[in-house]
Amino acid sequence: MSERLVVIGGDAAGMSAASAARRGRGPEELEIVAFERGNHTSYSACGIPYFVGKDVADAGSLIARTPEEFSRKHQIDARTGHEVCSIDLDRRAVLVRDLKAGSEAWEGFDQLMIGTGATPARPSLPGIDAEGIYGVQTLDDGLALRAALEKHPRRAVIVGAGYIGLELAEAMCASGLEVTVVGRGEGPMLPALDADMAGLVTDAVRSFGMTMLLGESVTGFETHDGRVSAVLTGQRSIPADVVVLGLGVLPNTALALDAGIRLGPSGAIAVDGRMRTSAEGVWAAGDCVEKFHRISRRAVRLPLGTYANKEGRTAGINIGGGYATFPGVVGTAAMKICSTEVARTGLGEPEARDAGFEPVSAVVESTTRAGYYPGARPIRTKLIAERGSGRLLGAQIVGEEGAAKRIDVLSVALWHGTTVEELINMDLAYAPPFSPLWDPVLIAARKAWDKVAAIR
Template structure:
């Protein structure tokens, strides 16, 4: 396909990480440069890297930032993708079919026939006194991780305060522990990991305190103390927590402002509205990654869930469609895993509160088991919670807290959830067994059986 002028069609991609470069790569595989010219803009200096690996780079588990890079700029250019770094798209004009780009102190416009918006997420940044002090770090981009590593090496801090007890907060607390720092973790909520039910989150609290973390819940912060321009503490209601370094893990929201300013529809979640093929409300404009809202297959509602797995799948689907093929992104069930040192956390589907909000009548069960046969060396505890629909027994969500070998069991529950299985059906799942890997009754089967037994008592 070529443009109306007979020249190659022009595809512009905004954003050079998972979604954007997946879209560009898939489109190029299907359409040669004589048919499709691809220009990709990235406001940073790194593309196609694993942001999820940044905490492990900081901890020292990953030896170099280069290890997190899936494909270099040179490799994309070899594919005839015109990749422009340190180039920020500041506006989209649907009328002129062009984008405005700021780069090296100047501005220019770039025309497009088709456009992919892959602007990712915007991290929450506190608007409080002292927030501009040196030593306060976010960890969204690879450049953030490199700056944080440099600060740690130059200043050799002893005390870290991590603000926010979600996934990033837990992983960065682990990174600081691994580096030998004293760690305080604060959150305004009354539990860590708000994506868990309170009873399961309490197990995470116990694990954190068992690791020596000074966990402060229901603790908002009001500002930062500093000396000589460097952070020295975090102000909380009962005083100031000393800090030589502060890590922010306050979450992200979809970075959809560019799309909204152009008149492209943005949903109630703050994400760009797309159809199953990743098309936006504007003709020839696609969107993928953390900037879009997704369809939650359990709640049947739009959601904003920032995960690299979704971004890669969405970018791939958009690129296939631009390339003339057919692909869809069928939605999510909200599966995620994390860990802090030896403790693993996993969840899929809806929490109890989310299920009730979606209109379900629910019941839940919590079971204790071990990750291996009890007599086999290294058997460790695992707690599994199942949330199901009271009338039908259909699985609505599941959560796991345990140690080595615990978290990835959530995948079996995610597959069951994806296919709408009931807890009774799940009791017959043919899961693997050998003493080094599981008890004869896997924890997933134990949880399903317990839920099925409880369901039987609820039926008339």
Template sequence: MVKDKLVVIGGDAAGMSAASKVRRAQPDREIVVFERGNHTSYAACGMPYFIAGQIETSDQLIARKPEVFREKQNIDVRIRHEVIEIDTEKKRVRVKNLGDHSKFWESYDELLIATGASPIRPDFEGIDSDGIFALSTLQSGINVFDYIEKNSPKRATIIGGGYIGIEMAEALLDLNMDVTLFDMAPQVMTTMDKDMTEIISEYMIEKGVHVYLNEKLEKFDSKDGRVDAVQTDQRKIEADLVILGMGVKPNSEIAKNAGIKTGVKGAIHVDKKLRTSVEGIWAAGDCAESFHLVKQEQTWIALGTIANKHGLFAGINLSGGDIEFPGVCGTAITKFQDLEISRTGLNEQEANEMGIQYESSMIESRTRSGYYPGSDKISVKLIAEKVSGKLLGGQIVGFSGSAKRIDTIATAITAGMSAQDLVDLDLSYAPPFSPVWDPVQTAARTLV
């Protein structure tokens, strides 16, 4: 039996995960995916490593090309097609073909909005100069790579000390550039606490990055149309390559214009089944909200892990299932050279904003038994409710083998465990992997 028609807006993580799940469950259903870019199902998180030359070709970042979806899965994927309007009354979308600029209407029975997020790009003087890039799509990463190949820039400035900023600082150092990073915040990695991020910024400085904090961007200088310098409220920094890492915003305007409810930070409001406020329309990925397991309220966190899971859960429900997306802790991980960085749950600022009475511990330990070759420093911070001891958040900064320990903390938070419960866990031990008391448990012991 032929099922009704599903239209998906967006052909990356959430959109294609959902479309693929629906196809597996409903082999005969008509599925049309509109993607305004050139690529589908690509690993955007790998772009800094492609730019650095650690990955040979951009094709290696593509999990599945449009023609594979068409030929192997019978999913009608149309790249370079941008959906510009949603007509919820007539159940149709207005589509612009970016190749020939023609426009047409496409009907749907059910619609999934998976439009992702876009880099924040404020309207500063000179921001449209050549050599200024914001990473988002695979094509934007290719553009940076091509610019470096063609122009051999020597002085790079990164604006923003978040995940993209830190990863691109590593990439550009690997390419032997003189790298400057500045942020208007008093610290890098604002999703973490300052006592942890100071370890990061000090290590970056030690490795040659010029780090300036508490500085506001004012304008870009250019020469012959190409960026020449970055002007902050405190200094002028010469630069022939600029990376914007000032955060992202949800691509929710098309939904808002159609009368679909938006919520936290402008993201599309969804329930736990990823349904929007309009019947028959769903949203998933970086354009949509999630439920925060610690805050117990809606949140918006743009991460590839969340986008892929959103797509899976939306796909299950779009193909007749009835499943709720449980929620998120905001678990994230990155690195700068040998220094590994991860976090989950609440930081102290968030706990304070929520009025939670909490206590925190920060310990320094070793990644392996102290006598074992390769043993190195690891710092672990835990935050827990003062009375109950319930775990609220965790942060890790350290060397080889450090960061993935955050998954133990994320699991404990998801399960509603206390610091004592974490101490009680029967974790593994051998000298090549950890001290006899794992650093995560050592941090928990200081809270009980």
């Protein structure tokens, strides 16, 4: 007998699940309907800063698949402009509002996949609803911001010095605006980076001609005729024609919570390894669920597109009658601001302490290619290891072109519980255009091992 899968959310997690479920079960076995409240399905949210900064000319190129493609190629009925307002587990139905028509209807399901994602934090500060203040989460947000830049604003203020904030700072800078980044913490990208590595990012951002204000909280916005004119912090007023909010995101859990589905200790939806929620036949994946961190061994919220896709695929394989598990994360992430590349994986020093480890760390400066080879760029690599065992706990990289993706070596090593001693002899590729003879990662491992092995 045919079943019906309802998917809430038409982005990475939801549509990955839908596609994987379809691979497992054909249309005669499984009807799939996906509801997306926005106007687009399956687009690269991570690409929005590059669309805003015009590295990517056309918003269409960020869209992996349109609803028409899902329908035609996969027999998946993806309905944009439809918001799910409620889940009724007893009736096995969701209440769906057609945002254009303004009508509501109950849609029944046998299996339910929750991919509601996360929403950017938007603190209730005076003036926050003024014109000229942009969040950047959806493609529509990106379109609005890029349209605003066509009016040649002069000064941009980025509120928040995390990944998205810095990527948007690059986009604003590339568009010729004077850019000020305001961050609450003592460095950018905390706690993803340790303070010493964050300091390198601060130096880089300033060297690109941007202003970076740290340890300042935004208290409100000055407005003029309903438009933002300045950003206020405890210390100053920063004139602004455009403001972009990059304050992180919060998981969209209300629908699940209201339906009685269990949240985990991190505050996101709790799932098992197969992406099942606490409710029978209800699955969840992506930014709205918590993940198991393989190093801290805790449930964490880490809203990254790679996890959403992998988790969605896992849920979909299971919904489609297969078997798959998602084995957790080690917290790998990377970003670029202008010519500076930043990457991290595992735990930073404070995070390691917080998780009960006694960390030692080593930082080395090297180059991305053999020092004598054209295009060799600086790379600074930090490794964090456990004193006593020498087990690798985390790594951070700040450098220039060719630096960031080296973090993957450390991610895979972390995944396997490798010690920095073992890492020293790992068989990494060498040729002068690609690396110094001793890869920076291996030099860092040598230095970290010397520290691990030393008497305090």
